Amino acid sequence: MREIILADHAGFCFGVKRAVDGIAEALAQTRAGWSIGMPIHNPQEVARLCAKGLKIASDVEEIPEGARVFIRAHGEALSVFKELQAKNALIMDMTCPFVQRAQARAGELSAQGYHIVLLGDIRHPEIRSIQGHVDGSIDVVADAADAEKLPKKRLVALISQTTQREELLASVASALIFRTEELHVCNTVCRATVERQDAVRGLAGKVDGLVVIGGKESANTAKLRDIGLACGMDVIWIENISELDGGWLLGKDKIGAAAGASTPEWLITEVCTKIARM
Amino acid sequence: MREIILADHAGFCFGVKRAVDGIAEALAQTRAGWSIGMPIHNPQEVARLCAKGLKIASDVEEIPEGARVFIRAHGEALSVFKELQAKNALIMDMTCPFVQRAQARAGELSAQGYHIVLLGDIRHPEIRSIQGHVDGSIDVVADAADAEKLPKKRLVALISQTTQREELLASVASALIFRTEELHVCNTVCRATVERQDAVRGLAGKVDGLVVIGGKESANTAKLRDIGLACGMDVIWIENISELDGGWLLGKDKIGAAAGASTPEWLITEVCTKIARM
Numbered sequence: 001m002r003e004i005i006l007a008d009h010a011g012f013c014f015g016v017k018r019a020v021d022g023i024a025e026a027l028a029q030t031r032a033g034w035s036i037g038m039p040i041h042n043p044q045e046v047a048r049l050c051a052k053g054l055k056i057a058s059d060v061e062e063i064p065e066g067a068r069v070f071i072r073a074h075g076e077a078l079s080v081f082k083e084l085q086a087k088n089a090l091i092m093d094m095t096c097p098f099v100q101r102a103q104a105r106a107g108e109l110s111a112q113g114y115h116i117v118l119l120g121d122i123r124h125p126e127i128r129s130i131q132g133h134v135d136g137s138i139d140v141v142a143d144a145a146d147a148e149k150l151p152k153k154r155l156v157a158l159i160s161q162t163t164q165r166e167e168l169l170a171s172v173a174s175a176l177i178f179r180t181e182e183l184h185v186c187n188t189v190c191r192a193t194v195e196r197q198d199a200v201r202g203l204a205g206k207v208d209g210l211v212v213i214g215g216k217e218s219a220n221t222a223k224l225r226d227i228g229l230a231c232g233m234d235v236i237w238i239e240n241i242s243e244l245d246g247g248w249l250l251g252k253d254k255i256g257a258a259a260g261a262s263t264p265e266w267l268i269t270e271v272c273t274k275i276a277r278m
Numbered sequence: 279m280r281e282i283i284l285a286d287h288a289g290f291c292f293g294v295k296r297a298v299d300g301i302a303e304a305l306a307q308t309r310a311g312w313s314i315g316m317p318i319h320n321p322q323e324v325a326r327l328c329a330k331g332l333k334i335a336s337d338v339e340e341i342p343e344g345a346r347v348f349i350r351a352h353g354e355a356l357s358v359f360k361e362l363q364a365k366n367a368l369i370m371d372m373t374c375p376f377v378q379r380a381q382a383r384a385g386e387l388s389a390q391g392y393h394i395v396l397l398g399d400i401r402h403p404e405i406r407s408i409q410g411h412v413d414g415s416i417d418v419v420a421d422a423a424d425a426e427k428l429p430k431k432r433l434v435a436l437i438s439q440t441t442q443r444e445e446l447l448a449s450v451a452s453a454l455i456f457r458t459e460e461l462h463v464c465n466t467v468c469r470a471t472v473e474r475q476d477a478v479r480g481l482a483g484k485v486d487g488l489v490v491i492g493g494k495e496s497a498n499t500a501k502l503r504d505i506g507l508a509c510g511m512d513v514i515w516i517e518n519i520s521e522l523d524g525g526w527l528l529g530k531d532k533i534g535a536a537a538g539a540s541t542p543e544w545l546i547t548e549v550c551t552k553i554a555r556m
Binding site: 105170171174180181182184186187 | 383444447448449451452453455456458459460461462463464465
């Protein structure tokens with residue numbers, strides 16, 4: 001039988017697990033509830049929750065009056081909470097506590113007069129939710145080169161999307177020091193992302209190929225694939241076992257398995273078990 | 279006649295000029311006053327002030343009861359102010375306002391619960407004066423390697439000696455981001471130091487030799503010498519004209535002149551005029 005080596009840290013992070021467990025628990029009792037967009041970036045797990053009664057709205061307007069609404073792990077802007085309250089929605093907030101901390105610090109520091117700089121992907125829902133907690137001036141940067149284009153400001157607070165790398169946060173902070181009198185850096189980088197990435201590096205040289213399991217929308221899963229390739233591994237990225245080409249397995253005795261922070265354990269187990277027997 | 283090209287920025291910075299002018303003005307009226315240690319790092323200028331009535335004490339204990347005392351540009355610890363008050367001293371505070379800002383921010387951020395990290399030379403009077411405004415926990419680091427040895431702390435404030443380079447402050451901040459939840463960086467680096475250093479670089483390739491004028495105790499003058507050497511210039515460092523070896527001038531038609539932030543204008547003028555005629 002083929003040997004499967006699972007990365008030391010793989011699958012659900014604390015925040016995703018908390019959101020999924022909370023939604024599943026509530027649905028078991030109420031059989032109905034909404035989320036605005038996918039509550040986590042994994043289609044298979046979302047399908048499982050939809051089978052239990054979850055409905056996905058594309059925006060707030062689609063939510064019916066008085067409905068139960070789960071706020072997803074990435075969080076939502078304060079304006080979304082207000083719109084939901086105006087609809088008498090029953091809000092169940094599943095925002096990751098680490099994202100909540102980034103939101104809160106952004107809001108507090110903005111209120112204290114700081115210009116807010118967010119490090120992250122401007123299209124990512126987490127960044128949009130943090131932006132949505134700031135009333136004052138704000139910029140989003142993807143790297144130090146972006147930060148170098150910002151004008152000088154007296155007071156700047158730098159806050160990171162939780163899934164960014166600390167090295168990138170440090171390089172952006174370095175760039176901002178030349179453009180500020182006082183720079184307040186909140187290191188809101190979450191360990192989960194780094195742990196999953198380090199775990200992929202730990203498989204290098206120990207396996208004949210790496211299977212990365214996770215949603216194609218998941219940015220942190222994409223990074224695991226990139227790290228595997230950078231370590232010289234033969235990498236395949238699949239959402240579920242049906243996507244795995246048996247030919248890829250030929251001649252490979254030891255297979256590494258990695259999974260993003262939104263990949264559920266049942267899916268990891270299913271993929272690993274089937275690969276072992278193929 | 280030999281051509282002398284004076285660096286674009288040379289000699290007294292704002293803080294030193296303010297201290298020297300203030301001491302000279304007071305001595306013109308009162309004919310007597312004390313400083314604890316040299317008020318600025320230039321023996322010739324200090325000698326000029328001593329001729330007007332300035333007395334130099336080696337420590338606070340040496341100051342007589344009720345005496346007039348000038349606090350030097352680098353500042354003093356709060357404990358020194360208290361000891362002087364206990365002696366009914368008439369304190370004239372000549373601390374550079376940029377150093378005062380670093381002292382104040384260190385004290386305030388410490389009171390707010392931040393562990394204070396100072397970037398600078400632990401033996402330098404400015405760093406000792408900033409340290410002396412902090413009641414809580416504090417570390418002094420010289421570079422990023424020092425910062426990497428510090429234990430992790432939740433709240434850290436990083437404050438710079440005013441004469442450090444911004445590049446060094448940025449690299450220390452980068453190192454601290456991995457060791458903190460929130461890092462508050464006060465960019466207390468003063469433009470005067472950078473301007474004098476850039477001005478030396480601006481002379482490279484334009485002169486046959488560089489005369490650096492300034493006290494041998496002056497750290498910022500030593501850096502001007504180092505930069506001149508790094509730019510490939512033939513450099514000589516003198517405190518006054520008597521130290522200049524005529525042989526060094528042979529075959530040199532164009533001479534650059536640079537001076538540290540504690541070198542008085544009259545000394546620069548004297549040296550330049552004499553070199554031109556030698």
